[in-house]
Amino acid sequence: MTQTAAEIDKELAIVVERMPAFPKSVQRILELTRNVDCSSKELVGIIEKDPVITLKVLRVINSAQLSLPTKITSINQSVVYLGVNTIKNLALSIAAIGILPSGNAAGFDIERYLLHSLTTAIFARQLCTLYASGEADPGDCYIAGLLHDFGKIVFARFMPEQFGQVLARCAAETGMPSHHAERELIGADHTVVGAMLAAKWQFPAPLVECIRNHHSPEARDSAMSDCLRMADLISRLHERGDSENPYREGEAPINPLRFGVGLGRVIESLGDLGTLHAEARGFAQAGRAS
């Protein structure tokens, strides 16, 4: 690799720009928007479950050109600022790119990725409400969860050969976390790529940091980071999709101070996980079916 960081940065942005959204959301957006009176809340519900569309909408709204005085970190907030029609047309322009194929040359399981991103988002929001009220915004935690592994999907499309080797290494060496294999075989892990994109698109600094640090135990704690890492852990523990990074026995608990005595208690406090992630699973599976 002789590319400079700036070149990689630029190429990555172009790849993501051209990256299509998930089949289910594209299909639902096209269906909904045939009706001039399409329900705003339904539209938001679809967009905020698709990491690609969410990322792109937030990218546009936080762009330097528009330079809004406030950083926008949720689809609801983007609707308040830009109006549902603009968000609808942004979503349609993304839908027009096509749909993300369920298969890819790297062999990365897109459905598991989506399920993991969605459940992590939902758990992170819930954990924030329960354990970090007033310290972080639940909506920000949702976005952090939805986008934390975005780097992997970029790898799968941008460098399928190398990422295929990463997946093969993880499969061969049980217990090897994918970010270790990524560092070894690609030279950077998905947290770096995700954070690079988030920073390039001027997402709020805590969100960028949170994506960058979600596999760095030595990173400084922050409320959003705590919620993201705990949500990530619970999602993988319960096999709610794992983004090719399954839970490993004995994995260190995260910030026990904030979450109290045991992981079990935290999971219990989230209530019925089945209900919490049912919608996510439906969305991910329907994506593959279509």
Add this chain to the structure above:
Amino acid sequence: MKIRFWGVRGSIPSPGPHTVRYGGNTTCIEVRTDAGCLIVLDAGTGIFALAQSLLKELPIEANVFITHTHWDHIQGLPFFSPLYIPGNAVRICGAQDVVTGAGIDRAMAVQLQYSYFPVREAEMHAKIEYENLSVGASIQVGDATVTNSILSHPVVNLGYRVDCNGKSVFFTGDHEAYFNIYDLGDEDYDEYQMLIDEKQRLVDNAVRGVDVLIADCSYTAAEYPDKRGWGHSTFDASIELACRCGARQLICTHHEPTRSDDELERVFAEALSHFDLGLDGPSVVLAREGMAIEI
């Protein structure tokens, strides 16, 4: 400052015997600062008559602020005669388009295509500048400051506040009072309400204390439920905005194109009857083509 209305109609020009008193041209407002600098708010079909009046004072320097790029706010641009005359300077300011990424120059370019208009921009001999505005930014125009605020419409719409030597006017362009897209009881209802309350506070702060508020009053409260989401306010919502922000005068504009003069006066009187504005409340009037006020 002097303010003159050249177009007060919404959506589409509506000439005819039933709109003679209030006028049928679409949005265009002339603002003259104390020092005489020319600010034009929107370039609907009303800008053509304004252009004719300017031919007496050439060369001119015009600062055109586009609230948003829907036709009724840009349609007069190619008919702004000073654009064709060497020696004039025309600065056209507005928001960048969010979906296409195009700048405000597209509001002109899109109209000057061969199939739709016979003249190319290269054939316009005034000095033309385009300026994409950052949301919330203030820019200086002679002795006045023009500050924009992003409001609520199906395309990015900037409201403009012009401040000059302690006097001020705020023009909303097209704006619908914020509403919650969720139903009471929905999980997201409270969060969304918080977001719109916060945004409303920003808008209120931008309007606060103006001498004149010129606001979108397309619909009556009774008509509104069928028009929700179309991006326009009611008389009632704009009167509430004026009262809340301490505006001294509210000028209701963007008259609904099917509304006759008589009907307009009737619905206006009815809307006013919903309020007791008292001595401290704003004076409220209907915008009329040709109307001029000084503050």
